Amino acid sequence: MKSLKKLLVALSFAPLAAFASSGVHLDRAPDLQGDQQALQNGAKTFVTYCLSCHGASYVRYNRLLELGFTEEQVKDELMTTADKIGEPMRIAGRAEEQKAWFGATPPDLSLVARSRASGDGSGADWLYTYLRSFYRDENRPTGWNNVVFENVGMPHVFWELQGEQHLNHETHKLELAVPGQLSPAEYDQKVGELVNYLVWMAEPDAGLRKKIGVGVLLFLAVLFGAAYMLKKEYWKDVH
Incomplete structure (x- = not known):
């Protein structure tokens, strides 16, 4: 019951978050929903880099079997934060400690790909642009800032992979000052895989829902044809 209340609260705030746009152009995120290997890579990145601060409490570990992982x-x-495979992907850190460190408790990411959707782009586009838009800012407590989410409390957890970007205040563009472990193309690919996993996590049954939808439309098309032929046969003497 408590989890249900949390889910309803998250959904109620989702439309509000949709209007939290910074006015920054959002880059189009790659669509990798049909690429099982990419989704597996995204899941591994999420567990390694995100789950220590951000939970996904509305998703259970056993749902990862749907991505092709074995038990x-x-x-x-x-499974870094649970003992049984049927348990939710809870946060690894303590909420009170995180609030002291970052000024606010990091949000649950179960529905972030849906809550960040807006008229400027999809939630995937927002996340894809956001995770590639961190830059050094010594005026911030964490030493980092973000073009998409100004004065965000989250530090750049991928800085070793991406490198260190600086914001050119004249051109208002980001410049890679210190290269990271990955090339820009490799980093974009890694972020794209993570974002697609977050999209999948927000609605794991989306693929099945779409298949059922196509099947229903095909059935209705056949039914319409049969109904039309029946109508012609029934009214042929009248016309």
Whole structure:
């Protein structure tokens, strides 16, 4: 019951978050929903870099089996915050400690790909642009700022992978000052995989829903044809 109340609260705030746009142009995120390997890579990145601060409490570890992981892989490689595979992907850190460190408790990411959708782009576009728009700002407590989410409390957890970007205040563009472990193209790919996993996590049954929808439309098309032929046969003497 408590989890249900939390879910309803998250959904109620989703439309409000949709209007929280910074006016920054959003880059189009790659669509990798049909790429199982990419989704697996995104899941691994999420567990490694995100789950220590951000929970996904509306998703259970056993749902990762739908991405092609075996139960042994989930238990050995991905289950960092639970003992049983049927448990939710809870946060690893303590909420009170995180609030002291960052000024606010990091939000649950179960529905972030849906809550960040707006008229400027999809939630995937927002996340894809946001995770590539951190830059050094010594005036911030964490040493980092973000073009998409100004004065965000979250530090740049991927800085070793991406490198260090600086904001050119004349051109208002980001420039890579210190290269990271990955090339810009490799980093974009890694972020794209993570974002697609977040999209999948926000609605794991989206693929099935779309398949059912196509099937229903095909059925209605056949039914319409049969109904039309029946109508012609029934009214042929009248016309």
